[in-house]
Amino acid sequence: MARIEIRKLRKDFGDFTAVRSSTFTVEDGEFFMLLGPSGCGKTTTLRMMAGLELPTSGEIYIDGEEVSGRPASQRDIAFVFQMFALYPHMNVRRNIAYPLVSQGMARADVRRKVQEVARILDIEDILDRPVGGLSGGDRQRVALGRAIVREPKAFFMDEPLGALDAEFRERMAGELRALHDRMGATTVYVTHDQLEAMQMGDRIVVMNHGVVEQFGAPQDIYDWPATMFVADFIGSPAMNFLHFDGAVARGACRIGLAGIHVEVPALLEGGKGRLALGVRPEHVHLDDSAPYRGEVLAVEYLGTTQIVTIETANGALKARLSSAQPVRTGETVGLAFDARTLTVFDAASGRALL
Numbered sequence: 122m123a124r125i126e127i128r129k130l131r132k133d134f135g136d137f138t139a140v141r142s143s144t145f146t147v148e149d150g151e152f153f154m155l156l157g158p159s160g161c162g163k164t165t166t167l168r169m170m171a172g173l174e175l176p177t178s179g180e181i182y183i184d185g186e187e188v189s190g191r192p193a194s195q196r197d198i199a200f201v202f203q204m205f206a207l208y209p210h211m212n213v214r215r216n217i218a219y220p221l222v223s224q225g226m227a228r229a230d231v232r233r234k235v236q237e238v239a240r241i242l243d244i245e246d247i248l249d250r251p252v253g254g255l256s257g258g259d260r261q262r263v264a265l266g267r268a269i270v271r272e273p274k275a276f277f278m279d280e281p282l283g284a285l286d287a288e289f290r291e292r293m294a295g296e297l298r299a300l301h302d303r304m305g306a307t308t309v310y311v312t313h314d315q316l317e318a319m320q321m322g323d324r325i326v327v328m329n330h331g332v333v334e335q336f337g338a339p340q341d342i343y344d345w346p347a348t349m350f351v352a353d354f355i356g357s358p359a360m361n362f363l364h365f366d367g368a369v370a371r372g373a374c375r376i377g378l379a380g381i382h383v384e385v386p387a388l389l390e391g392g393k394g395r396l397a398l399g400v401r402p403e404h405v406h407l408d409d410s411a412p413y414r415g416e417v418l419a420v421e422y423l424g425t426t427q428i429v430t431i432e433t434a435n436g437a438l439k440a441r442l443s444s445a446q447p448v449r450t451g452e453t454v455g456l457a458f459d460a461r462t463l464t465v466f467d468a469a470s471g472r473a474l475l
């Protein structure tokens with residue numbers, strides 16, 4: 122098990138900065154997600170943590186020990202890639218045993234360990250099969266088996282489910298999480314899929330353009346996004362932004378939108394100029410008596426819920442409503458928001474004032 126601390130980590134490739142100044146801590150036994158869009162620097166961060174890439178500056182500590190200059194082989198970690206490279210000429214048992222055999226472990230011990238790992242992954246019945254004919258899921262389990270058999274301090278996974286189709290991906294995500302819960306080994310996992318990150322992670326780092334935008338538990342990030350980028354990236358449909366010019370004070374306050382006032386929760390900072398009120402689609406309610414009004418532009422039916430796009434004086438927004446609620450394109454509706462769920466952003470910097 123391992124606690125991994127990252128301090129002001131930076132990586133330049135020539136004059137391009139892939140990772141700017143990342144600071145965060147992965148607690149012992151945590152399932153930790155590095156999340157962000159393509160090119161944001163998450164793979165580079167993971168590779169530095171694993172020892173596959175040297176940082177330009179900054180430090181990495183594993184259990185309090187500085188390891189930044191040490192290669193992967195001296196960090197007691199296992200890396201699981203998207204494309205599982207199994208040895209095609211070996212059967213399942215030999216593939217899993219390989220890391221132990223190459224360490225010179227005694228045959229009887231290797232046999233026992235492989236059996237144990239096969240039991241955990243529920244692949245005992247295929248141990249003597251060649252890997253060539255296996256299904257994608259079984260290949261995945263064999264690759265995981267090879268990673269966990271060494272009992273490393275930590276696992277590093279780079280989009281390990283990226284190549285799988287949606288249904289299977291979801292099942293493997295559940296299996297991976299269950300496996301982690303049984304073994305409790307620190308796991309750092311890269312994904313660009315916010316749902317996967319929310320579903321699997323104990324905590325998430327959200328990155329953009331080489332910068333850590335926020336890190337925290339999935340629900341905290343969802344409920345209290347630190348930036349407009351995070352608010353937009355997490356959640357589907359994304360958080361709505363109602364733009365307005367004005368000033369808000371520190372502390373609890375009311376802001377004016379198109380002639381009506383919305384109560385917002387206590388602000389830690391005041392702000393003025395171009396501001397944005399962030400509201401999640403599920404926190405928009407239709408209320409005939411509400412003075413804030415908009416026109417329904419589109420209705421998208423999703424079974425039990427419907428996504429309704431509404432044009433307001435402050436921009437279009439999406440509401441997630443029960444499908445039982447009758448809504449027609451073209452009608453004018455009154456809009457109400459649950460005050461406790463609102464976030465105010467400074468639109469220029471993108472930072473939340475909460």
Ligand code: ATP
Nearest residue numbers: 134137139157158159160161162163164165166313
């Ligand atoms: P993806 O999901 O697409 O892999 P990512 O968030 O993992 O994205 P990185 O792979 O870390 O992003 O890459 C971050 C940026 O650094 C990208 O713009 C990439 O082109 C650049 N980069 C990565 N490795 C190198 C390299 N060896 N030399 C030059 N530029 C690189």
